[in-house]
Amino acid sequence: MTVPAFPLININDDMTEISQIQNRPFSPQLANSLLSYYGSPLYVYQSDLLNHSISHITSSIPYANTFFQFATVTNGNTELLKLFNSQGWGVHANTPGDIYLGLKAGFSGEKIVYSGSNLNPEEMAQVLKWGVRTLNLDSLSQLELLYKIHQSFSGDLSSLKLGLRLNEPKLIKDSRIGVQPQEFPEAIKIAKSIGLKIQGLHFYRGTGTNATQAFTQIIDDVIEIGKLLPDWEYLDFGGGFGYPYHHDKIAFDWHEFGQELSHKLNKLSKAIKLIIEPGRAVIANCGTLLAKVVSVKWQGNKQIIGVDTTVGNLSVPSVHGGYRKIISWQEKPQSLWLTDVCGNTTYSRDYLGKNCQLPALEIDDMIGILDVGAYGYAMSSHFLHRPRPAEVLLDKESHRLIRKREDYQVLIDNQILA
Ligand SMILES: Cc1ncc(COP(=O)(O)O)c(C=O)c1O
Secondary structure: OOOOOOOOEEOOOOHHHHHHHHOOOOOHHHHHHHHHHHOOOEEEEEHHHHHHHHHHHHHHOOOOOEEEEEEOOOOOOHHHHHHHHHOOOEEEEOOHHHHHHHHHOOOOHHHEEEOOOOOOHHHHHHHHHOOOOEEEEOOHHHHHHHHHHHHHOOOOOOOOEEEEEEOOOOOOOOOOOOEOHHHHHHHHHHHHHOOOOEEEEEOOOOOOEOOOHHHHOOHHHHHHHHOOOOOOOEEEOOOOEOOOOOOOOOOOOHHHHHHHHHHHHHOOOOOOEEEEOOOHHHHHHHEEEEEEEEEEEEEOOEEEEEEOOOOOOOOHHHHOOOOOOEEEOOOOOOEEEEEEEEOOOOOOOOEEEEEEEEOOOOOOOEEEEOOOOOOOHHHOOOOOOOOOOEEEEEEOOEEEEEEOOOOHHHHOOOOOOO
16 A cells, blocks of 8 residues: 655654654553454453552542442443442442442442432332432432332331432533422422431532533532531532543543542531542543554545444444544554544444544554543444444453453344244
């Protein structure tokens, strides 16, 4: 393949510059042996990176009465959930499926906080049967459903803790989620009819916020709203903390947030328990999607790379317009080219990356899509009818399979073949 004459960038023969541009999470030799061993495409998670993020977030919040719950909506692989368990975190569940995965990973019902939306009666009963005892409900109607369910529920609900997801238009615009402060008295009345109190306030700012001040500036308002609940015991502050996918741009400052929040909670006359439930912020950086180049063509000075994965395997860049850095694993690239990285279907949105800066690539070269630990595999689907990749857990140089690669059988599972 003839490479055109005018690259976007010429790289000096300087390894520091190359490694900064490449920003590899692990060595090309290791990437190569993983692909040879497990096949391509492949989700790879690094336990040391994940443990590091968990410790960093945990140590950033000095407030003594703090509990961390990992939001499994972002990644439901039970082997990863076990790492959170071993570091003393619990699970935040958005759905009954999140709870199921948490239980399968070894968490007890008490270590799972449910803060989801719109359960039907069977699901509400199931959540209680599974032993989940902290529920942050989203509407008065879900509270009324709880009232109905509890009447015929045979288990012990004495340890049930109820919270409300907050909808305060001054703090979160246009949110469908939550209960507004003027509805609190009615909520308290319904809870009382079950013999319970509203003890929790749950605040979720919306996902992917990198500006620390967007959180610190509203702590006082959230606390004031919590005080409207006469039996207030815990504050669940989300969720929604950002991750810097553009590595050179602003990153959420956990230390600043932790200091501010702890300082304000410590000033309260009553000891309030704090729950923090990070999703993407804790798990995004530990995941890389490895893939191989299957086609190369040039349109003028632009390189069009076809790879053996698709937006069915990683929907964020195409469906949600999110940026994920793509690297090649070449040892000493000399030049970078404007490059589109395209999936292995003709779907018009099947781009894993547009206008990337990559070396001139060849068939069988490897690429890595970085920071896909959150909303990566979890949001993959069978759209485009390509089975999903395998998942591997990397512990320094040793590795093991934590989810099998799917085969075509998965496309007809549950279909009735007459
Ligand atoms: C209540 C709640 N907490 C936490 C999360 C995780 O969000 P993020 O990945 O933005 O931290 C979600 C995501 O839907 C959520 O709804």
